[in-house]
Every structure is written in C-alpha cells, then in structure tokens.
Amino acid sequence: MKKLIAVILVIGVALFSSSFSQTDETSKPQIKWFTMEQAVKANETAPRKIFFDVYTQWCGWCKRMDATTFQHPQIIEYINENFYAVKFDAESKKEINVNGKKYANPNRTHEFALKMLQGKMSYPSFVVYDETLNNIGIIPGFKSAKDFEPILNYFASNTYKTKSWEEYRTDFKGKIE
Numbered sequence: 001m002k003k004l005i006a007v008i009l010v011i012g013v014a015l016f017s018s019s020f021s022q023t024d025e026t027s028k029p030q031i032k033w034f035t036m037e038q039a040v041k042a043n044e045t046a047p048r049k050i051f052f053d054v055y056t057q058w059c060g061w062c063k064r065m066d067a068t069t070f071q072h073p074q075i076i077e078y079i080n081e082n083f084y085a086v087k088f089d090a091e092s093k094k095e096i097n098v099n100g101k102k103y104a105n106p107n108r109t110h111e112f113a114l115k116m117l118q119g120k121m122s123y124p125s126f127v128v129y130d131e132t133l134n135n136i137g138i139i140p141g142f143k144s145a146k147d148f149e150p151i152l153n154y155f156a157s158n159t160y161k162t163k164s165w166e167e168y169r170t171d172f173k174g175k176i177e
Helices: 002-026 036-045 060-067 073-082 111-116 145-156 165-171
Strands: 049-055 083-089 096-098 101-103 125-129 135-140
Touching (some): 036 049, 049 060, 073 083
Antiparallel strands (some): 049 125, 096 101
C-alpha cells in the first residue's frame, strides 16, 4: 500500500510540474495569425495592412522562418501591432473568396498564391497588401529577424510611397542587433 501511495505521489508531482512548464511555453508572445477571411473582416472595421506568409508544408526554409524569425520578440510585437498576419499555404485545397472573387487550387498551386506572387513561386515569400487590399510588396526568401525588421517597417510606415527600398535600407536604424 505504501508503494502504491508513493507511486501516485511521484506521478502527481510529475504531472503537476509538467503542467507548469507547458503553461510557461504557451504564454510566450506569438504572432496572432488570422485566416484570410478573418483578416479581411477585421480590416473592414479597423483598417491595417495585411501581411501574408506564403509557405508550403514541405518547405524547410519556411519552417526555419517559423522557428527563428517569427519567434523573435520584436518581430512578433511589430507584426501584431501593425498588420493582420495571414499564413497562407500555397498548396492549400481550401477555396477562398477575396473581394467577391473565388480562388481555388485546381492542380498543385492555389490560384490566390499565384495571384499574390505574380506567378513567381518561391517559398517562403511574403506579400504585403495595403488597407484597400492592393498588393504593395512581394519579398521572396528566408530572412533573419535583423533583415526582416526594416522590410516590415518600410511597409508599415508607408515609406514605400515616398522612398525607394535601396534609399530606405541604407538609412534604416533598427532595434534588432
């Protein structure tokens, strides 16, 4: 009987302490990812630019972005404050409706991914739409947090309207070391 009580206590302590470590892990800041429909709806009442992470399930660099750049606290904070962020699987089979037009995946690549990336399929790629759902920028390839910070700022600050990327990039002073 004493052995049974000891085993139950050990299991109870293990479950109790593992529940705390899981709580700590899930309480870390994360990017608030929207579905396409949620982002468009949120944009109707509180206009913001929409940031798309165009990825595929098999893309190693996409997974690396998720594990590194998209885990950086300043990137998380900046995206959450300035964009509606949408993860968009370029090979998704789900039909979506954007501005009254339906997009599907008749073969391997989703029609909306083809539209956003203007047929230049590269993963990961990032697309920024303005508040009126116009494509204002396509950024292909893996980016570190330090390299991604000026890109996000360039679009969120509307500097893309007045300066070339080359001019902006040379003057940008970021927070990420």
